[in-house]
Amino acid sequence: MALITATLPIPIPKNWEEHKRWYAVLHTFTPDGRHLKTDAIFTGTESAGELIYLTRARKIRDEMVSALKDHHFCDVQIELFSVQVDGFTFGLVDASKPEDNYESVHLLPNDFAFFKPWDGSFDV
Template sequence: MSVPEVIPIGHEPDHRTSTIGRWRGGQFFASVTAAFPEGWSGDDWQSRKRWYAVLHRFDGAGRHLDSHIRFTGTTAGGEGKAVDAARLLLAEWLDALPERQYQDITIAPFEVRFEGALFGLVVEEDVDEGEGDGEGDGVWAEFHPDGLGFEAPWNGCYDT
């Protein structure tokens, strides 16, 4: 089974997809998340783990319109402080969406790079497809950097 043109994402209150839904201008996916710069490796992970407030907006058909991404601090600078700042900023952004309703969404894959990190819903393919049940093996969509994986049967549920 191939990846659909638009991928359903289920709204789950009090879970990782609690801040997704629709607004007058289309659909949205919002989160507080951490990211490392692409390709980074090393021992000083606390100073490289960067926290962000993220709001992706889509039209009614699920095509990406824009992304608001703001850095709020590192784990080394105080993870709680960075997360709290991101939550406050995200609440402001969400409050500004007219006619906002939290609910399931259906969006197309997209990619945005910000400060050396990948954000978006990206189609991934495992080159070693020899294992599994045969239904959609080796192909999925990953929401970066949130770490949410979507796959067949494409019902809006995710793996972390």
């Protein structure tokens, strides 16, 4: 799973542009969906300007994917996983609230929310 994502501290500071950190991320998994590793490379802050951090992030993400050896691209049902990068959680985490009859998992730090029937559809 390769993506570009950002982190932002909570509470959000007034000068949030200086604190919104962008990353090129590559999560790799075994064929049966177990998390192998996460590579997350910081590419800049929002204050640097979108053209700079996004251009850099796309290039790095594409290089990480191109460098993969002995891989196979396919749909895979993955297990929950979580890693810390610069003090932020990256991963697929359980966000369920049984007391509210709410069942979901969230891809962080994007905060994409996945729900049953677990078909890959998500809300942002």
